[in-house]
Structure formats: C-alpha cells, structure tokens
Amino acid sequence: MSNIKPSLAKGTRDFSPQEMVKRNYIFDTVKTVFKKYGYAEIQTPSMENLSTLTGKYGDEGDKLIFKILNSGDYLSKVKPDLLTQANSNAMISSISEKALRYDLTVPFARYVVMHQNDISLPFKRFQVQPVWRADRPQKGRYREFYQCDVDVVGSDSLLNEAEFILIYQEALSNLGLKDFTIKINNRKILSGIAEVVGKPELIIDMTVAIDKLDKIGLDGVIKELLERGFAEADIDRLKPVILLEGTNEQKLDSLKTVLQSSAIGLTGIAEIETVFDYVQEMLKTDSSLNPDVELDVTLARGLNYYTGCIFEVKTNEVAMGSIGGGGRYDDLTGMFGLKGLTGVGVSFGADRIYDVLQELNLFPESAAVGTKVLISNFDKDAERYALPILQRLRRANVATELYPSSAKLKKQMSYADDKRIPYVILIGSDEMQTGFLTIKDMQSGSQKQLSIESIVELLKG
Amino acid sequence: MSNIKPSLAKGTRDFSPQEMVKRNYIFDTVKTVFKKYGYAEIQTPSMENLSTLTGKYGDEGDKLIFKILNSGDYLSKVKPDLLTQANSNAMISSISEKALRYDLTVPFARYVVMHQNDISLPFKRFQVQPVWRADRPQKGRYREFYQCDVDVVGSDSLLNEAEFILIYQEALSNLGLKDFTIKINNRKILSGIAEVVGKPELIIDMTVAIDKLDKIGLDGVIKELLERGFAEADIDRLKPVILLEGTNEQKLDSLKTVLQSSAIGLTGIAEIETVFDYVQEMLKTDSSLNPDVELDVTLARGLNYYTGCIFEVKTNEVAMGSIGGGGRYDDLTGMFGLKGLTGVGVSFGADRIYDVLQELNLFPESAAVGTKVLISNFDKDAERYALPILQRLRRANVATELYPSSAKLKKQMSYADDKRIPYVILIGSDEMQTGFLTIKDMQSGSQKQLSIESIVELLKG
Numbered sequence: 001m002s003n004i005k006p007s008l009a010k011g012t013r014d015f016s017p018q019e020m021v022k023r024n025y026i027f028d029t030v031k032t033v034f035k036k037y038g039y040a041e042i043q044t045p046s047m048e049n050l051s052t053l054t055g056k057y058g059d060e061g062d063k064l065i066f067k068i069l070n071s072g073d074y075l076s077k078v079k080p081d082l083l084t085q086a087n088s089n090a091m092i093s094s095i096s097e098k099a100l101r102y103d104l105t106v107p108f109a110r111y112v113v114m115h116q117n118d119i120s121l122p123f124k125r126f127q128v129q130p131v132w133r134a135d136r137p138q139k140g141r142y143r144e145f146y147q148c149d150v151d152v153v154g155s156d157s158l159l160n161e162a163e164f165i166l167i168y169q170e171a172l173s174n175l176g177l178k179d180f181t182i183k184i185n186n187r188k189i190l191s192g193i194a195e196v197v198g199k200p201e202l203i204i205d206m207t208v209a210i211d212k213l214d215k216i217g218l219d220g221v222i223k224e225l226l227e228r229g230f231a232e233a234d235i236d237r238l239k240p241v242i243l244l245e246g247t248n249e250q251k252l253d254s255l256k257t258v259l260q261s262s263a264i265g266l267t268g269i270a271e272i273e274t275v276f277d278y279v280q281e282m283l284k285t286d287s288s289l290n291p292d293v294e295l296d297v298t299l300a301r302g303l304n305y306y307t308g309c310i311f312e313v314k315t316n317e318v319a320m321g322s323i324g325g326g327g328r329y330d331d332l333t334g335m336f337g338l339k340g341l342t343g344v345g346v347s348f349g350a351d352r353i354y355d356v357l358q359e360l361n362l363f364p365e366s367a368a369v370g371t372k373v374l375i376s377n378f379d380k381d382a383e384r385y386a387l388p389i390l391q392r393l394r395r396a397n398v399a400t401e402l403y404p405s406s407a408k409l410k411k412q413m414s415y416a417d418d419k420r421i422p423y424v425i426l427i428g429s430d431e432m433q434t435g436f437l438t439i440k441d442m443q444s445g446s447q448k449q450l451s452i453e454s455i456v457e458l459l460k461g
Numbered sequence: 462m463s464n465i466k467p468s469l470a471k472g473t474r475d476f477s478p479q480e481m482v483k484r485n486y487i488f489d490t491v492k493t494v495f496k497k498y499g500y501a502e503i504q505t506p507s508m509e510n511l512s513t514l515t516g517k518y519g520d521e522g523d524k525l526i527f528k529i530l531n532s533g534d535y536l537s538k539v540k541p542d543l544l545t546q547a548n549s550n551a552m553i554s555s556i557s558e559k560a561l562r563y564d565l566t567v568p569f570a571r572y573v574v575m576h577q578n579d580i581s582l583p584f585k586r587f588q589v590q591p592v593w594r595a596d597r598p599q600k601g602r603y604r605e606f607y608q609c610d611v612d613v614v615g616s617d618s619l620l621n622e623a624e625f626i627l628i629y630q631e632a633l634s635n636l637g638l639k640d641f642t643i644k645i646n647n648r649k650i651l652s653g654i655a656e657v658v659g660k661p662e663l664i665i666d667m668t669v670a671i672d673k674l675d676k677i678g679l680d681g682v683i684k685e686l687l688e689r690g691f692a693e694a695d696i697d698r699l700k701p702v703i704l705l706e707g708t709n710e711q712k713l714d715s716l717k718t719v720l721q722s723s724a725i726g727l728t729g730i731a732e733i734e735t736v737f738d739y740v741q742e743m744l745k746t747d748s749s750l751n752p753d754v755e756l757d758v759t760l761a762r763g764l765n766y767y768t769g770c771i772f773e774v775k776t777n778e779v780a781m782g783s784i785g786g787g788g789r790y791d792d793l794t795g796m797f798g799l800k801g802l803t804g805v806g807v808s809f810g811a812d813r814i815y816d817v818l819q820e821l822n823l824f825p826e827s828a829a830v831g832t833k834v835l836i837s838n839f840d841k842d843a844e845r846y847a848l849p850i851l852q853r854l855r856r857a858n859v860a861t862e863l864y865p866s867s868a869k870l871k872k873q874m875s876y877a878d879d880k881r882i883p884y885v886i887l888i889g890s891d892e893m894q895t896g897f898l899t900i901k902d903m904q905s906g907s908q909k910q911l912s913i914e915s916i917v918e919l920l921k922g
Contacts, residue, residue, distance in 0.1 A: 006571040006797045009508045009559045014572055016579070017501030017586065024502070036855050038832040038862035040880075041481040045473030045605050046507065046561075046591060047527075052467050066508075069528040069557055071595040075549045083544050088536040096530055098470045100507075110467040111475055118477070120879035122865060125478065130507060134532040144506050157865035159844075166852070281848035286856055336467045371499040383620075387742035391627070394497050395747055401499035404583060404618035418581035419501075 011135070011143030017370065022354065022363050026175065027128055027148070030348055033171040034126040034150050037163055042125045044107040046132075050092075050099045056106045056335060064134045066143075067096040100132040104149045104347075105332070112153055113336040121154030128350075140351065151345025153332060158271060161309045161328065162278030164346045168313055168324060169291040175353065176362035179316040180323070181292050185299035186272055187306050187327070189255065192265015193241055193297070196258060197234045205229060207300035210242050214298075218242070241297060248276065248295045255297070271308060301325055311346055318356050323349045370399060372459055373423040373439075374416045377403040382427045389425075389437075389452055398459045416442060423459065472596070472604030478831065483815065483824050487636065488589055488609070491809055494632040495587040495611050498624055503586045505568040507593075511553075511560045517567045517796060525595045527604075528557040561593040565610045565808075566793070573614055574797040582615030589811075601812065612806025614793060619732060622770045622789065623739030625807045629774055629785060630752040636814065637823035640777040641784070642753045646760035647733055648767050648788070650716065653726015654702055654758070657719060658695045666690060668761035671703050675759075679703070702758060709737065709756045716758070732769060762786050772807055779817050784810045831860060833920055834884040834900075835877045838864040843888045850886075850898075850913055859920045877903055884920065 008014065015023060031041070053065055075083070078094040101107050104127045112123065128148045135141055150167065152160050168182050194203035205228035209221050216224070221242065222235055230238070241258055244251045252269055259265030272295060283289055301310050308328030315323055326346030333341045357363055373393065375386045386402050393400040401421075403412045416424050426438040426447075436449040439458070450458065469475065476484060492502070514526055536544070539555040562568050565588045573584065589609045596602055611628065613621050629643050655664035666689035670682050677685070682703065686696055702719055705712045713730055720726030733756060744750055762771050769789030776784055787807030794802045818824055834854065836847045847863050854861040862882075864873045877885050887899040887908075897910040900919070911919065 006513050006574055007510060008575070009506060009510050012506030012508060014506070014576070015504040016576070017503055020502040020504060035831060036858065036860045038860060040478030040831045041485070042478055043476040043481060045470060045475070046593070047470045047473060047605065049468060049470050063532070066532070067530040068561070069530050069553070071524070071527070073549045075547045075552070078547070080547075083547055086536045086539070086541070086544055088534045091536070092530070100529070113467055114469070115475070115477070120876050122876075124862075132507070144508065152865075155865045159863065159865045278848065281845060282852040284849040286849070286852045288856060289852075370496060370501045384742060387739065388745040388747070391743040391747045391750075395749060397497065399497045399499060401585075402620065404613075404616045404620045415581050415583075 009143070011137030011141075013142060013144070021370070022357070023146075023350070025363060026350055026353055026357070027146075029174050030148060030171045031126065031128065033167055033174065036170075037124075037167055039124045039126045039150050039152075042108075042111060042127055043129055044101065044104075044111055044127070046100055046130070047098045048101055048107060048110070050097055052110055053099050053102055053106060057102055061102065065102050066100040066132045066134055067092060068098040068100065070095055070097055101129075102133060103131050104129060104147045105151075105345075106335075108149070108151060109333045109336055112341070113333050113338045116338060122152050122160075123154055124150075124152045126150040140355070142351070146350050148348040148350050149345060150347070151326075151343055153341050153343035156342050158274045158309075159278055160344050161271075161275045161311075162282065164311060164326065164344070165275070165279055165291050165293055166282065166289060168311075168346065169289045171348065172313070172323075172353075173289070175357060176360070176364075177315060177317065177356070179292075181294050181314050181316060183294050183296040183299050183312045183314065184272065184275070185296055185310045186268035187308055187310060188264045188268030188271065189259070189297060190268075190300065192259040192262035192268055193238070195262045195265060197230075197237050199230060199234055202229055204304065206238070210238075210298045211300035213242060244297055248293070251295045251297070268308075275309060301327065305329055307331075307342075309344070315356055318359050320352055320356055321349075323352045323356065371401050371419060371421045372399045373401075373425060374412070374419075374421045375400065375402045375425045376409065376412050376427060377406050378409070378428060379406045381429075382406075382432065385432050386425075386427055389427075392452065393456060393459065396456045396460050398456070425455065470604070472598030472602075474603060474605070482831070483818070484607075484811070486824060487811055487814055487818070488607075490635050491609060491632045492587065492589065494628055494635065497631075498585075498628055500585045500587045500611050500613075503569075503572065503588055504590055505562065505565075505572055505588070507561055507591070508559045509562055509568060509571070511558055513571055514560050514563055514567060518563055522563065526563050527561040527593045527595055528553060529559040529561065531556055531558055562590075563594060564592050565590060565608045566612075566806075567796075569610070569612060570794045570797055573802070574794050574799045577799060583613050583621075584615055585611075585613045587611040601816070603812070607811050609809040609811050610806060611808070612787075612804055614802050614804035617803050619735045619770075620739055621805050622732075622736045622772075623743065625772060625787065625805070626736070626740055626752050626754055627743065627750060629772075629807065630750045632809065633774070633784075633814075634750070636818060637821070637825075638776060638778065638817070640753075642755050642775050642777060644755050644757040644760050644773045644775065645733065645736070646757055646771045647729035648769055648771060649725045649729025649732065650720070650758060651729075651761065653720040653723035653729055654699070656723045656726060658691075658698050660691060660695055663690055665765065667699070671699075671759045672761035674703060705758055709754070712756050712758070729769075736770060762788065766790055768792075768803075770805065776817055779820050781813055781817055782810075784813045784817065832862050832880060832882045833860045834862075834886055835873070835880075835882045836861065836863045836886045837870065837873050837888060838867050839870070839889060840867045842890075843867075843893065846893050847886075847888055850888075853913065854917060854920065857917045857921050859917070886916065 054062055074095045078091055082091050130144050131147050132144050137143055165182055172180055190207050191203055194200045194206050209224040213221050225235055244254055255269055299310055299312055306327035307330040310327040311325055312322045313324035328344035330342045332343045375390055377383050390400055390402045422442055424440045431437045436451055438447055438449055439455055440447045515523055535556045539552055543552050591605050592608050593605050598604055626643055633641055651668050652664055655661045655667050670685040674682050683696055705715055716730055760771055760773055767788035768791040771788035772786055773783045774785035789805035791803045793804045836851055838844050851861055851863045883903055885901045892898045897912055899908055899910055900916055901908045
C-alpha cells in the first residue's frame with residue numbers, strides 16, 4: 001500500500017456532520033414542498049452512455065463532460081493510426097463509452113422516453129442528485145455539485161407555471177428567507193420584441209445582450225447590440241422596452257401597445273397574465289404566501305431552450321447571483337425521438353441557498369443538534385451502572401451516547417462541546433447511591449440532580 | 462442533436478417514484494437509528510484522486526475501479542512509446558488522475574486523516590452514498606449501488622461492538638424483519654485456532670476454507686484445507702472447532718479448553734464475552750430488543766482487514782446472502798500515514814434489504830402514498846372555483862393536485878389510480894352551487910358530499 005498524504009480531487013468537497021445537517025435541512029425543506037404540490041422523487045444513475053450526453057450541451061459543454069475510461073484493455077478497440085496520431089478527441093469514442101451526468105435535465109428526458117409506457121402524463125417529478133462538470137474550479141464553483149430540479153412534462157396548462165411561483169415562495173419562505181424576488185418573462189414576448197424591432201433573426205443576439213443589463217448597464221447593452229448587428233434606429237425602438245418601469249400591470253399595458261402588431265408577442269403577454277391570474281385566485285383565501293413577482297423583459301436564461309415562461313429568483317438580502325430559475329420548453333424529449341412533449345420546470349441552487357442562509361444566520365438551532373445527551377464514564381462501576389440508563393433513554397427516542405471509556409472528565413466534556421451535545425449526565429458514587437443523577441446543561445452550565453424518570457421526561461420534550 | 466433510442470449504461474438503474482419512496486423508507490429508518498446511537502452523517506465526493514484508491518483493494522479490485530479520463534488533450538502527457546505499444550495498463554496514470562469511489566471505507570480513512578485536526582475522537586460517523594464497481598453485471602449485482610456504513614474510529618472500547626449489535630437489532634426490527642441472526646466471531650479466536658493447530662502461518666488459508674462451510678459442506682472444507690497445506694492430523698484437531706454446536710456459552714466453554722494454550726485465542730474469547738455482557742446489561746430493563754446473536758467460529762469476512770470482532774447478519778425468513786456485516790480493524794488510516802487509529806464499523810446491504818422487504822411484503826402502505834387528493838377539472842369555471850381550495854388544502858399540509866386541464870373524467874381518474882392517489886374531489890355545477898364537494902375514496906369507491914372544512918379535517922388526519 002502506498003503511504004501518501006491524501007488530498008481531495010480538485011474542485012470537490014467533503015461534507016462534515018455540521019454541514020450535512022444544514023444541507024439536509026435545505027433539501028428536506030424543499031422536498032417537503034415539492035411533495036405537497038404533487039411532485040414525486042426519481043433518481044437516475046450517475047453514469048450515462050456517453051452517446052446519451054454528447055451533443056446536448058453545445059461544443060463547450062461536451063468538453064466539460066467527465067468521461068469514464070472503459071474497463072480492461074481499453075486501447076484494444078483503438079485503430080492504430082489514431083494511436084500514433086495521438087489525437088485525443090478522435091480517440092474518445094473508442095476508449096470511453098460512459099460519462100458522468102452533466103445535469104439532471106437530459107437524464108430526465110432519457111428517463112421519460114425509456115419509461116413512457118409506465119408513467120402517466122402529466123408526469124410530475126423532482127430530482128436531487130449531484131452532477132459533474134470539468135469546469136475550472138473557483139470560489140463557489142465546484143466540479144461536483146447538487147442540482148435540485150422539479151419539472152412536469154405532458155401538460156401545457158399555465159397552472160403549472162403559477163404553481164412554480166408558489167413552490168418558490170413557500171420553499172424559500174420556509175427556509176427563512178424574507179425578501180426575494182421571483183422574476184418572470186416569456187420567450188414569446190422576446191420573440192415579439194425582436195419582431196417589432198424588425199430583426200426577428202437576431203432574437204438570440206438581442207436577448208444575450210439585454211440579459212446583461214444588470215451587469216454591464218444600458219450603455220454596455222447598446223454597445224453590444226450594435227456589435228451584434230442592430231442599427232441605431234432598432235435600438236431607439238428597443239430602448240423603451242429594455243427600460244420598462246412601473247408595476248407589472250403598467251409594464252404589461254406598455255407591452256401591449258409596443259407589441260400590438262406581433263401575434264406571438266401578444267400571446268406571451270396573455271400567458272403572463274394567465275399565470276398572474278392563477279396565482280391571485282389560488283391565494284384568494286391564503287394570506288400566508290405573498291410572492292414578490294416581477295415581470296422583467298430583459299430576463300432570458302438559456303433562451304435557445306425555453307419556449308414560454310422563464311423564471312429566475314434573486315434574494316434581496318445578500319449580494320448573490322440567482323438562487324433559482326427555470327422555464328417552459330416544448331421539446332424536452334425530441335432529442336431521443338419522442339416529439340411534442342411539452343414541459344416546464346425550475347431548479348433550486350442549493351449551494352447558493354446554503355451560503356445565503358449561512359450569511360443571514362438562518363439555519364435553525366435544531367439543525368445543529370445530533371446527540372442530545374452524553375453519559376459520562378468515570379470508571380467501570382459507573383459504566384456498568386450507566387448501561388441500562390443509556391438504553392432506556394434511547395428507547396424514549398433520545399439520541400444518547402455513553403462515553404466509551406473512563407477518560408478524564410475534561411476530555412469527555414470537550415467531546416460533548418465539540419459535538420455540541422446540549423446535556424451531559426454525570427454518574428459518580430453519590431449518584432449511584434441515591435439514584436439521582438446529575439444532569440448538566442452545557443449551554444447555561446447549570447446542574448440539577450434528577451431521577452432517571454425525570455431526566456427522560458426532560459430530554460424527551 | 463443526435464436522435465438515438467436511449468438506453469441505460471450497463472449495470473445501472475433508474476429509480477421510479479414508487480421505488481424511491483421504498484428506498485427512502487429503508488435509508489430513513491436506518492439513519493434514524495444511527496443518530497439515536499450518536500452517529501452523525503458525512504459525505505465524501507464521488508471522485509477521488511486515483512492515487513487515493515489504487516492499491517487499497519488488491520489487484521482484482523484495482524481493475525474494477527472506474528477511472529475518469531482527464532479533461533482536454535488527455536494524450537498530451539503520454540510518452541510516445543507508450544502510445545505505440547498500445548499498453549492500456551501502463552498508460553492509465555498518464556491519462557487518468559481521478560476515479561469513482563469503490564467503497565466508503567477508503568474515502569472515510571482519507572477524510573479522517575485530512576480532517577484529523579477538526580474532528581474529536583472517538584469520531585462516530587455514518588455515510589450513505591453510491592459506490593461504483595466495473596463488475597460484470599448480473600442479477601442483484603450492479604455497477605452503481607448504495608453502501609450504508611456506520612463506523613467509529615478512535616475508541617477501542619467493546620461497548621461499540623455491543624452497540625452495533627443493538628443498532629442492527631433495532632434498525633432491522635423497525636423495518637419489520639422478525640427472524641434474523643446476528644453472527645459474531647473474533648479474528649483473535651481464528652488466530653488462536655491456527656496457532657493450536659500448529660499452522661499459524663496458514664491462518665488466511667484456514668479461514669478462507671472454513672468460511673465456506675455453509676456453501677460447500679464439511680467434506681468440501683476438508684478437501685480445500687488439504688489442498689491449502691493442512692495435514693490430516695491438523696484437520697482432526699480443526700474439525701471439532703468447525704463443528705462446534707450448542708449455545709454461545711457452551712461454545713465459549715469448549716473454545717476455552719481448545720484454546721487454553723493460545724494467549725491471543727483467549728483474548729478473543731474474553732472480547733466476545735465482554736460484548737455479550739455489555740449487550741445484556743444494556744437490555745436489562747429493555748425487553749423491546751432481543752437480538753438473536755450467534756457465535757460462529759467459521760465466520761471470516763475479508764479477514765486480512767479485520768483484527769477483532771467480526772459481524773454478519775442473515776435473515777431467516779428469505780433465502781438471501783448476508784444483509785449486513787462488519788468488524789473491527791486496527792489500522793484504517795495507516796495507508797494514509799496516520800498510524801494506530803483503531804475503528805469498528807458495520808454496513809447494511811440496502812439493495813438486499815429492499816428485496817427482502819419486497820418479498821415479505823413489509824413496505825408500509827404509507828410508504829406508497831405521495832399526493833393525498835386530486836381535484837378534478839371539468840371546465841374553466843370548475844377550475845377557477847377549485848384554485849383557492851387547492852391552496853387551502855396545501856396550507857393544511859395536505860399534498861394536493863388540481864388536474865391541470867379539463868380532460869375527460871376517465872383520464873383524470875386513471876391519473877389518480879396510476880399515482881395511487883387515495884382521494885379525488887369532484888367539482889361540478891351542483892357542488893359549486895351548494896358549496897358541498899363530492900369526495901371519492903378511490904379504494905372503496907364510496908362518495909360523500911362534504912363542506913371544504915370537513916374535507917380538510919378528513920384529509921389532515
């Protein structure tokens with residue numbers, strides 16, 4: 001066996017007990033909301049056939065897919081001339097048949113196509129699993145990270161879009177976030193804008209540019225639009241749309257005027273209005289949810305993909321990129337030969353939400369508690385005395401540990417401190433004689449002598 | 462985009478909503494027990510540096526590790542002569558730096574060494590994550606499967622061993638298993654036996670052979686022992702030990718006689734007795750747990766690894782290999798330069814436990830229920846009427862769906878059936894007029910007309 005100083009693979013992370021409890025808190029909270037809205041969990045394998053993934057993420061994406069080397073004599077299928085040319089790209093398909101999943105969307109599409117005879121539509125699923133990308137690691141960007149996706153396929157109803165607004169609102173509120181904005185746009189509005197500007201063929205250039213308004217400002221956007229083939233006159237027509245202000249109703253009114261000659265643009269507006277109407281009706285008798293939804297016509301998010309509503313969520317409490325997003329796509333499974341299946345979905349950025357909760361100190365105390373009480377171990381007699389007590393507490397569902405050897409008290413106390421165990425039971429000769437055990441509250445430092453029955457009652461609560 | 466008929470990578474599985482609910486039921490049940498016994502969850506990355514994994518699983522194991530191809534021009538670091546020789550083995554380290562985790566033990570050792578300054582000993586952790594092996598797939602053997610490990614390092618107390626017996630007992634009982642045996646042995650007893658037979662150097666051959674008693678019978682074991690270098694006289698001395706019968710006490714008494722000249726053998730016996738004593742004391746006032754523990758001196762399980770107690774769990778209700786096992790090892794982290802850290806741990810075979818519960822029909826009904834009620838959707842008016850009701854039910858934590866379009870009733874009913882939704886609310890013109898909604902129990906087929914308040918009460922329960 002080699003004797004090396006071990007390290008983590010670049011861009012990957014260990015999760016400690018404290019981190020796991022917090023991560024599980026996030027995942028459990030959002031999963032509970034997903035289930036309440038009728039979504040069910042699925043999982044797909046970490047490795048997919050390379051052919052399933054290749055060509056789905058563009059050339060840049062293809063390069064970032066982690067490929068798995070074939071087992072055994074993997075070079076045996078490589079043509080000799082490829083070997084001598086040392087052509088990495090040309091050789092890949094001969095030495096690698098499998099790859100690690102790059103996102104949850106393509107595996108989900110494969111799942112739907114492969115199981116189309118077993119699932120009933122609309123199919124509402126959520127999926128929380130890691131994905132892998134050979135990106136250059138940097139602060140906040142990892143090569144292994146969890147995605148948390150919730151999608152419905154086989155339903156064109158805009159009720160689904162409205163429900164995603166409520167899912168965001170409920171999940172993020174349950175996590176303790178108070179001030180966040182759910183931005184919404186519609187690809188058809190963007191198409192309409194490109195149409196009335198007279199450059200429908202430049203829709204992608206237009207959206208890529210105006211999507212950057214937050215980052216590069218209006219002047220930057222105009223500069224980029226000019227570079228991408230728009231004329232000054234186009235920009236004069238675009239500017240009022242980009243700078244649209246006011247309430248959602250005011251924006252929609254303005255857009256109706258601007259887009260009056262574009263059928264597709266008006267459809268996009270009507271879709272947004274229907275979504276707003278659904279949300280309003282659903283919340284008619286429910287004041288507990290009050291989402292801050294904002295129509296933002298500069299929102300684009302991977303436009304080549306979305307065909308209807310587009311979502312993005314931003315927290316206003318911390319400087320942070322979007323903590324979620326998604327939208328409607330009309331041909332998820334077309335890549336695998338199943339045409340015409342519409343779908344809509346959103347995702348939660350679990351790592352960013354973690355950082356936000358951490359910064360705002362929103363993780364609940366309870367999310368830090370594992371073991372509730374440690375029984376000290378002074379000597380063999382005390383240990384023996386403690387054994388049935390240990391099991392009695394566990395039978396009452398109290399997470400309990402007996403320190404496994406008779407170490408110095410200081411060591412046992414610092415073990416409890418490190419594990420943030422809130423109570424310690426001290427058993428010495430007095431305690432064994434009277435049957436009243438000393439229980440110490442580690443936070444306050446106060447001690448009490450209690451019967452085992454009272455201790456069980458205290459800790460069960 | 463390519464238009465291919467998609468398939469799964471060989472040896473991998475999708476998990477449907479129904480399967481996920483059952484899998485989560487198993488994982489949640491065992492995790493709850495782990496936590497009650499003071500164990501905390503960690504996770505490690507799916508990919509480790511190849512050097513972390515290589516050499517830890519033997520030559521055969523090394524071949525079964527999935528290697529990840531380096532990104533970019535991966536051939537650029539390969540020496541030209543290696544390329545022309547087409548030597549797969551020699552080239553691996555030049556084109557692959559990372560690999561998928563093969564088990565949870567080596568990553569855990571790496572974790573302990575890397576975080577040795579942050580963790581306090583004893584460190585009690587559990588870990589439930591997938592591992593990958595390039596095995597030939599066959600029935601019940603997959604290339605991606607979950608391991609479910611619970612270990613403590615930094616404590617030589619036999620209390621830990623006793624607690625693992627209770628953890629098995631409690632977790633498997635909570636899953637509904639009624640008749641299973643927790644087998645125990647001790648590496649030191651095996652060493653003692655090899656010693657008194659006079660062939661201490663053949664201990665591995667001896668244990669490999671007698672470990673097969675269940676499968677190949679006594680004659681098979683004797684044949685193999687002879688092939689492996691034991692003499693007839695050795696076997697005469699071994700036979701009574703292999704065939705040891707009676708209660709645990711009787712077996713221990715016999716062993717004390719047989720092993721009286723072996724110090725290590727007697728230590729092993731004393732360790733088993735201490736473990737039994739701990740279990741007995743802990744359960745003194747607790748009749749809820751009554752483990753069937755059986756001393757089995759033929760039990761070996763990866764002996765080169767274990768140094769003290771060895772465990773294996775078998776169900777007696779279904780023909781199935783072991784559903785769990787583990788033991789004590791004295792040098793987990795030595796491979797990474799941290800010497801002298803003892804540990805003990807066990808694992809649960811989640812896939813096999815799944816099959817056992819399935820065969821015994823032990824998954825609870827509740828583990829099948831996702832959405833509790835579907836609200837039907839006859840037309841736009843009924844849909845609008847349903848929207849606030851939908852949200853009202855969700856506010857009461859009832860998992861509710863509104864069918865997202867006004868499809869034929871038959872289609873909506875079969876949607877509810879497929880998803881095993883137990884109730885459907887029907888809203889027609891009568892219902893909208895009276896405010897009393899029809900609620901149908903999908904199992905019995907019976908229908909009632911109830912106010913929304915009564916429906917909330919009914920479904921909340």
